[in-house]
Amino acid sequence: MSQHTAGLAIETAGLVKTFGETRAVDGVDLAVPAGTVYGVLGPNGAGKTTTVKMLATLLRPDGGEAHVFGHDIVREADEVRSRVSLTGQYASVDEDLTGTENLVLLGRLLGHGRRTARDRSAQLLAAFGLTDAAGKQVKHYSGGMRRRIDIAASILSTPDLLFLDEPTTGLDPRSRNQVWDIVRAVVAQGTTVLLTTQYLDEADQLASRIAVIDHGKVIAEGTKGELKASVGAGSVHLRLRHAEQRPEAEQVLRLALDADVQPDPDPVALTARLSAAAQDTAAEQAARALGELARSGIVVDNFSLGQPSLDEVFLALTGHDTGTGPGPDTGTGTGTDRTDTDSDSTKDGVAA
Amino acid sequence: MSTATTTEAQELAPVSAESLAALLVTAERPARPSALSTSLTFGWRAILKIKHVPEQLFDVTAFPIMMVLMYTYLFGGALAGSPEEYIQFLLPGILVMSVVMITMYTGVSVNTDIEKGVFDRFRSLPIWRPSTMVGYLLGDVLRYTIASVVMLVVGLVLGYRPDGGVVGVIAGIALLIVFSFAFSWIWTMFGLMLRSEKSVMGVSMMVIFPLTFLSNVFVDPSTMPGWLQAFVNNSPITHLSSAVRGLMAGDWPGAEIAWTLGWAGLFVLVFGPLTMRLYNRK
Numbered sequence: 001m002s003q004h005t006a007g008l009a010i011e012t013a014g015l016v017k018t019f020g021e022t023r024a025v026d027g028v029d030l031a032v033p034a035g036t037v038y039g040v041l042g043p044n045g046a047g048k049t050t051t052v053k054m055l056a057t058l059l060r061p062d063g064g065e066a067h068v069f070g071h072d073i074v075r076e077a078d079e080v081r082s083r084v085s086l087t088g089q090y091a092s093v094d095e096d097l098t099g100t101e102n103l104v105l106l107g108r109l110l111g112h113g114r115r116t117a118r119d120r121s122a123q124l125l126a127a128f129g130l131t132d133a134a135g136k137q138v139k140h141y142s143g144g145m146r147r148r149i150d151i152a153a154s155i156l157s158t159p160d161l162l163f164l165d166e167p168t169t170g171l172d173p174r175s176r177n178q179v180w181d182i183v184r185a186v187v188a189q190g191t192t193v194l195l196t197t198q199y200l201d202e203a204d205q206l207a208s209r210i211a212v213i214d215h216g217k218v219i220a221e222g223t224k225g226e227l228k229a230s231v232g233a234g235s236v237h238l239r240l241r242h243a244e245q246r247p248e249a250e251q252v253l254r255l256a257l258d259a260d261v262q263p264d265p266d267p268v269a270l271t272a273r274l275s276a277a278a279q280d281t282a283a284e285q286a287a288r289a290l291g292e293l294a295r296s297g298i299v300v301d302n303f304s305l306g307q308p309s310l311d312e313v314f315l316a317l318t319g320h321d322t323g324t325g326p327g328p329d330t331g332t333g334t335g336t337d338r339t340d341t342d343s344d345s346t347k348d349g350v351a352a
Numbered sequence: 353m354s355t356a357t358t359t360e361a362q363e364l365a366p367v368s369a370e371s372l373a374a375l376l377v378t379a380e381r382p383a384r385p386s387a388l389s390t391s392l393t394f395g396w397r398a399i400l401k402i403k404h405v406p407e408q409l410f411d412v413t414a415f416p417i418m419m420v421l422m423y424t425y426l427f428g429g430a431l432a433g434s435p436e437e438y439i440q441f442l443l444p445g446i447l448v449m450s451v452v453m454i455t456m457y458t459g460v461s462v463n464t465d466i467e468k469g470v471f472d473r474f475r476s477l478p479i480w481r482p483s484t485m486v487g488y489l490l491g492d493v494l495r496y497t498i499a500s501v502v503m504l505v506v507g508l509v510l511g512y513r514p515d516g517g518v519v520g521v522i523a524g525i526a527l528l529i530v531f532s533f534a535f536s537w538i539w540t541m542f543g544l545m546l547r548s549e550k551s552v553m554g555v556s557m558m559v560i561f562p563l564t565f566l567s568n569v570f571v572d573p574s575t576m577p578g579w580l581q582a583f584v585n586n587s588p589i590t591h592l593s594s595a596v597r598g599l600m601a602g603d604w605p606g607a608e609i610a611w612t613l614g615w616a617g618l619f620v621l622v623f624g625p626l627t628m629r630l631y632n633r634k
Contacts, residue, residue, distance in 0.1 A: 056476045060633070082384070082478035092473040094397065096404050105400075108393040109477055111382035120375070127372040129365030137404060148367070153473065158376045178367050185369045189376040 009034040009069060009161050009192035010055060016063030017050050017216075024050040026216030027064065032209075034069075034160075037183065037193040039207030041200065047216040048196040049089055052163050055194070056086045068161060085159035089166045091146040092153065095139040099130055099149050102138060103156060110157045117156075124152040128182075144175030151182055161192045168202060180205055204228075212317060220317050234282045236272045236289055239302035243267040249298045256292040257285055268301075387480035394487020399494060411457060412499035416450045420506045427570060436511040443507040443514075444524060444597040445569035450503060451496050451532050452564055452589060456556035458492050458536045462543030463552045475631075482628055485540050489533050496532050500525045516602035524599035527612060531592050534616035537623035544630035569593050588615035 010032035017025040025047040032038040042048050053059040055066060057077040065072065071079040086092060093102045100121055107117030125134045128148040133141060138149060147167060154162055164183065168176040183206055187193055197203050203210045203224070210227050212220040220227060236253075240246055246263060253261045253272045260273040272289065274282050286305045293300055385393075402408060420439075423446055428435030462485070465471060474484050504512075504521065514521050539556060546552045566580065567589040573581050584590055591611035598605030 053472070056472075058472055058475055078478055081476055084476065086473055086476045088469040088472050090469040092469040094401075094470045095468070096401050097397070101400055105393060105397055106473070106477075108396075109385065109390055109474075109479055111385040111389075113382075116382070123371070123375055127368050127375055129367055132365070155376060157381050181369060182367055182372065185367075185372045186376065189373060191376070 007034055008032060008067075010038075010066065010194065012051075012055070012064065012066035014064030015051065015054060015061050015066055017047075017054060017059060018062050023216050025054070025061075028213070028216070028218055030211060030218070030221075032192065032194060034192050035187070035190055036209065037187050037195055037207045039203035039210040040194065040196040040213055041198070041203045041210055042196070042213040043198060046213045048213060049165055050216075051213070052086070052165050052194065052196060055080075056084055056163055057081055058086075083160040084163060085154035085157075085161070086163045087150050087154045087165065087167060089169065091138065091150050093138050093146070093149055096137060098135050098137055099125055099141075100134045102149060103153060106153050107156050112156070120156060124156065125149075128152050143170055144172070144178065147171060147175065147179055148182070151179070151186075155186060155191075158189060159191060161194065162186060164193060164195045166196055166198065169198065176202070214317075234274050235306050236274065236286045237264075237304045237306065238270055238272075238293075238300055239266070240268045240270075241299040241301045245298045246270060248296065249293060252292050252296050252298065253289055256289050259285075384478060387483060390479045390483035391486040391490065394483055395490030396487075398487055398491020402491065402494070409495070409498065412454055412495045413502050415454070416499045416503040417506050419446055419450045420503050420510070423570070424510060431571065439507060439510050439512045441597075442570070443503070443512045444600050445567075445593045447500060447503050447507075447525075448528055448589065448593040448596055449564045449567075449569045451499055451528055452535060452592075453560055454496065454499055455492065455532050455536045456539055456553070456560055457495075458488055459539030459543035459546075459552045459556055460549055462488060462540050463546065463549050466544060481632065482624065485537075485627055485631065488540065489536050492536060493529055493533055496529050497525070500528065514600040514602070516600045520600050520602050524596040527599065527609065528592065528596055531588075531612055531616045534619040535588075537619055537627055540627040541623050541630060544627060563587065563589055567593060588612065591615065 008031055010030055012028055012030045015025055015028040015030075016023065028047070028051055030038075030040075030051075040048050040051065050059065054061050055068060055073060057073055057080050060074060065074075067073065068080045069083050071083070073080050094105070097105065100118075103121035103124060104117045107120055108114065112120065122131075122134070125131050128151075130145060130148055130152070133145055138146065141149065151164070151167070167183070168179050171179065180202070183193060183195070193206075195203070195206060207224065209221070209223055211218045212227070236257075236259075238249065238253075240249055246268065250261045250263065250270060253259060253270070257272055257274060259275055261270060262273070263270050274285050280288075282305060286303075290300065290303065420443070424435045424439050424442060427442070428438035432438035432441060471484075504525070516524070538559070539552075542552055542555050546555060566584055567587050568584060569589070573584040573590070576584060588611075591608050592615075595605050595608035595612045598608060
């Protein structure tokens with residue numbers, strides 16, 4: 001405990017976990033200030049879930065050390081457990097039981113009396129808009145409902161530290177927004193949240209500090225602003241009408257934006273990565289680019305402006321992509337808007 | 353998440369941020385619950401699961417009935433002259449055999465459950481660690497009781513008349529359930545150790561079949577060859593079935609009861625810690 005710094009909810013030094021030959025977590029140093037949302041951003045298999053499992057005392061680290069509110073996660077595991085709550089990547093509730101039964105069960109396990117457990121379950125279900133589904137088995141819940149009951153189960157006794165492991169993976173955009181609202185409400189009451197995510201915009205929306213993790217190592221850490229500056233402001237994606245105009249378009253964009261322009265595999269498409277250092281905003285830069293193209297007689301069929309995707313973050317930070325492939329349903333593809341709603345994506349990445 | 357689509361279509365009520373905030377503020381942190389309380393809560397979970405999937409009671413109803421009928425009429429004429437004669441000897445033994453066989457489903461349910469996300473939540477709770485496992489066994493105690501009652505009723509219908517009366521029968525069943533609770537720790541260990549449900553079943557069969565058949569459940573061990581007698585006479589199942597048989601017959605087989613409880617204690621002392629070691633490292 002001597003090395004514990006006041007005001008930190010989590011402090012890790014050189015945390016290591018190996019599975020056979022694989023170093024799933026390879027020397028992770030984190031310092032998570034209490035009372036904030038801390039984002040851990042990384043692709044599948046980066047070591048996010050393994051890190052969370054160690055911090056939640058579910059896995060024993062093979063090296064390094066970690067303290068949660070000053071308590072060693074190995075020697076004082078019980079102390080740690082009494083301060084934290086875990087919402088796993090997959091629903092951490094009993095699918096055979098109903099919503100009410102799950103919450104009452106956990107309420108009782110946390111030490112609430114029968115009556116309190118029942119009352120609090122009913123109140124939580126109401127607050128989460130699940131009253132109608134309270135008597136249904138969780139296996140019949142939709143993805144969004146599962147997430148809600150899962151988070152509700154985590155805040156039966158308001159935890160000091162809440163782990164949310166990819167809370168919105170596989171959710172449709174609206175359910176995702178609702179989860180975000182819940183997270184904000186929880187943090188507003190003083191709970192620290194450690195959020196793992198594959199989505200840059202999610203970390204952007206919620207977290208005050210972000211650690212980017214890849215191959216078990218933290219490759220970048222800082223406030224959102226710092227991280228963005230290192231990545232760039234976003235990208236302009238263009239589809240031209242005539243493929244033969246593409247080289248010219250590249251030239252024009254390079255001059256107009258002082259940006260890194262890449263041709264896409266599609267012969268009529270190209271992407272310009274905008275610089276965060278520029279004086280004007282991404283939208284202004286994009287408008288200028290369109291103007292220049294029109295002046296040069298290049299016909300643009302389709303245009304979009306996107307936040308930097310996780311792929312771009314990774315490209316900027318590591319020089320390699322996330323390795324998850326550019327498929328549209330990985331959720332981390334190079335597309336500008338990530339509106340994937342594939343509910344199956346929760347199944348992948350359990351091994352992260 | 354194929355089941356998710358059924359309710360996906362319907363509108364979800366919005367999350368109420370205000371009431372959520374109020375709930376978070378008012379939440380007092382209760383005192384840490386006792387080991388007994390958490391174990392009973394997990395036992396309640398096991399019973400809820402039975403409530404939601406009552407089909408799982410098949411193995412404690414149909415299977416025991418089948419066992420009694422099958423062995424009574426299969427061996428009755430040959431071994432004791434008539435099924436009615438034989439059931440006086442067989443019923444306590446077949447009761448022991450069937451209930452001990454049923455215990456192996458504990459391993460299967462632990463094995464199928466442990467991979468689910470809810471286990472991570474249980475394991476991250478500040479509670480007495482073994483209570484999750486004890487909860488399974490408490491739920492199973494209910495199953496063993498159901499099986500025992502079912503078999504006893506079938507036996508009574510077939511002409512079983514225990515001299516020990518109600519007290520003797522209840523004492524016999526109680527001893528059987530205590531032993532089965534202890535014996536089940538073997539299965540919680542295998543449930544956590546082995547990787548698939550099938551391997552749990554396979555290993556359980558390997559243990560259960562020789563252990564239950566090589567006993568005095570069906571016949572008097574004095575008819576067996578000497579090397580086999582040595583095994584049979586020292587088997588915990590033989591001690592248990594002698595004790596249950598004695599209690600139901602109105603005797604007080606002190607030595608056999610002591611042996612049975614001794615074995616039960618040994619199972620808990622050996623396989624309990626092994627189970628918890630695996631549970632903590634899972």
